[in-house]
Amino acid sequence: MFIKTNDDLKLYYNFKNNNKKNTLFFIHGGPGASSYFFEKHMSEQISKNYNLLTYDQRGCGRSDGNKNTDYTLNTLLNDIDIIIKKLSLDNINLLCHSFGGILGLNYILKYQKIKSLILLNSTLNFIDSIKYQITQINKILNIKNETINNNKILNVWLKKLSILNKEKKIHKLSFFKYENYKNFFKINEIENKENFLQQYVLNSSEYFKNFNEKTEKIHIPVLIINGIYDNSVNPNDYKIMKFKNLYISNIKGSHMLYYENQKEFLNAINHFLNDLNIKNETI
Numbered sequence: 001m002f003i004k005t006n007d008d009l010k011l012y013y014n015f016k017n018n019n020k021k022n023t024l025f026f027i028h029g030g031p032g033a034s035s036y037f038f039e040k041h042m043s044e045q046i047s048k049n050y051n052l053l054t055y056d057q058r059g060c061g062r063s064d065g066n067k068n069t070d071y072t073l074n075t076l077l078n079d080i081d082i083i084i085k086k087l088s089l090d091n092i093n094l095l096c097h098s099f100g101g102i103l104g105l106n107y108i109l110k111y112q113k114i115k116s117l118i119l120l121n122s123t124l125n126f127i128d129s130i131k132y133q134i135t136q137i138n139k140i141l142n143i144k145n146e147t148i149n150n151n152k153i154l155n156v157w158l159k160k161l162s163i164l165n166k167e168k169k170i171h172k173l174s175f176f177k178y179e180n181y182k183n184f185f186k187i188n189e190i191e192n193k194e195n196f197l198q199q200y201v202l203n204s205s206e207y208f209k210n211f212n213e214k215t216e217k218i219h220i221p222v223l224i225i226n227g228i229y230d231n232s233v234n235p236n237d238y239k240i241m242k243f244k245n246l247y248i249s250n251i252k253g254s255h256m257l258y259y260e261n262q263k264e265f266l267n268a269i270n271h272f273l274n275d276l277n278i279k280n281e282t283i
Contacts, residue, residue, distance in 0.1 A: 012062035013055035018049045023051040029098025032198030034061025051161040059197035077107050116221045123233045128156045136231035170201035173231045174255040216242035223272040227253040
């Protein structure tokens with residue numbers, strides 16, 4: 001299915017409406033990935049208990065976008081709101097993976113229409129996550145950490161990613177086991193090969209702000225699900241967040257936790273939303 005944006009782009013979305021009480025709206029990461037793998041690996045399991053909405057951000061996956069498209073943060077938030085309005089959704093729980101956490105947090109701050117926020121291996125400070133990845137890459141490659149100027153951090157990170165890829169160890173950033181990495185990518189992704197959103201984000205200061213500072217403004221329930229072996233986003237980042245109503249679930253796995261440990265991932269969501277339902281019924 002596709003929906004038109006305010007600037008006449010076609011955004012891909014898929015809504016499995018099972019007439020359940022709660023809707024999970026999955027916001028993928030990247031920047032520049034898509035919801036394709038999540039749909040293929042998780043759609044059936046999640047749909048047993050929830051309505052599930054997935055979409056591809058502009059310039060990603062099956063959605064429109066080119067080098068001249070507007071990829072500002074505010075526009076991406078508007079895209080999310082257009083989908084929610086079109087489908088007339090309520091009882092929405094945002095499920096945000098990795099970079100998607102930045103979009104989810106800022107959507108709630110702008111529109112305040114959400115029941116709960118679930119941050120899955122999510123970053124709210126992109127530059128800190130890049131620094132963390134550099135440290136983890138150094139460990140993987142058995143390289144000593146070096147002092148890096150902030151104005152050079154992006155170039156250093158990209159070079160180290162290239163080295164990790166050449167050494168055939170790139171999977172260690174996102175997967176706990178190599179066989180999980182191989183099996184995950186047996187499904188061929190339909191994607192926007194140019195990755196226009198990623199190009200914009202990596203060259204835009206608005207996405208490199210420390211959004212952790214805004215967490216104290218969030219009053220709805222928040223569940224943070226961490227993979228304890230995540231080499232892409234620091235699993236201890238939650239300790240500097242200031243959410244008012246926070247739940248934590250630390251699970252064995254890495255960055256692609258929803259694939260590597262589906263049972264515990266689903267259990268964490270089920271326990272969280274069931275607890276919220278019970279609390280709401282007793283009010």
